[in-house]
């Protein structure tokens with residue numbers, strides 16, 4: 001390059017420097033991927049927050065810059081040595097999947113080109129690739145491909161987008177103009193089971209309905225919403241002059257993976273002219289399996305569905321996806337045409353400006369990592385991975401029967417829950433349950449900081465449980481069968497400490 005064309009900006013990198021730093025980084029990441037798959041390496045080192053904080057020190061912002069390559073080397077060291085590795089084959093906590101390697105590279109490529117996928121004109125091919133991604137996601141889970149949809153940062157945001165589309169469609173006044181508050185005589189209502197993820201609390205709060213608008217329908221002993229209770233609650237609210245808007249059903253609850261009776265919930269929504277939303281952030285993609293339950297497949301009847309590619313599509317964080325049956329409902333909920341946006345030139349060709357379909361304005365190209373992963377695995381590859389995750393959870397659950405000190409609790413989709421119960425525990429009733437809850441809570445904490453395996457917890461009918469959620473394409477049967485003996489050994493150790501016994 002001619003010297004007069006070079007500005008020497010502090011952030012620029014010469015092509016040579018970029019290649020050197022980039023190749024070195026890819027090599028480091030390659031080593032990291034080998035390292036986390038060696039089962040003798042820990043899922044986490046369980047370091048204390050103060051230890052982690054001291055790694056960075058508290059120096060002020062440096063006055064002068066440093067070479068990018070050195071910094072990438074330093075950052076790699078920090079992250080590879082002090083993270084919790086959800087890419088480790090024995091990570092089964094929460095619902096956080098390993099990142100598909102092609103997705104890692106996809107994010108790199110996306111930020112290299114850096115299209116702003118808010119407006120078509122700023123991102124022509126990226127916009128079309130996102131549209132294709134949305135269509136393939138709908139197709140995969142059996143939802144009409146004529147739906148509208150948009151990629152967002154995760155399940156919460158996907159549920160919010162659907163919630164706002166529903167609010168606009170069902171509130172009997174111009175809610176975008178007048179707001180959601182119209183006094184006592186117009187109390188709006190949304191319904192969901194008591195097992196619903198906290199996104200619903202945030203949505204009711206953020207979007208002006210308030211928590212009191214939520215009609216919590218108790219889940220039965222199977223963790224599923226009882227449809228008769230839903231019907232009765234809607235009737236009671238209507239007779240009090242309230243305005244029901246939305247019913248939320250879960251395609252896989254976050255705690256135990258239970259799927260609500262979606263067919264019946266859909267029928268109730270049609271009877272009462274309510275918006276039927278399905279939260280499929282965890283389990284939605286399991287509807288792709290031919291053997292999926294009829295209830296799971298009934299998400300196809302919903303007015304909107306939220307799914308989470310950063311869970312069962314194994315996309316690196318962040319990627320959620322909102323699908324809305326009638327694409328016009330998304331436009332109705334989000335579109336504005338300000339003076340400073342003149343993106344109408346191709347009107348008539350049906351182009352998409354994603355800023356009109358959701359909450360963001362400028363948007364990154366998060367669709368690329370999902371598009372690449374969908375192409376790399378194909379439908380068959382995904383079905384096999386999801387099916388195997390579910391089989392591993394079932395295998396874990398079956399194996400628990402041979403451990404007299406483990407009480408199996410639930411197994412749905414790819415989540416198994418259970419608890420440790422010492423064989424010589426004599427107390428009964430409330431004392432016993434309180435002790436077991438404390439014991440299992442301590443047990444989980446020790447498992448999590450120990451780094452040999454990483455489950456998380458659930459509370460099921462008041463019982464504190466260890467919960468293994470297999471959304472991990474690296475986990476094998478051998479990995480999963482290591483968990484029960486580890487739970488028993490750790491449980492005995494903690495029980496001995498808590499009851500002041502000599503360890504066995």
Ligand SMILES: *Cc1c(COP(=O)(O)O)cnc(C)c1O
Nearest residue numbers: 154155156197253254281282308
């Ligand atoms: C994970 C999850 C959410 C929240 O999704 P994020 O991606 O964490 O925002 C909501 N609902 C269910 C059922 C989930 O499993």
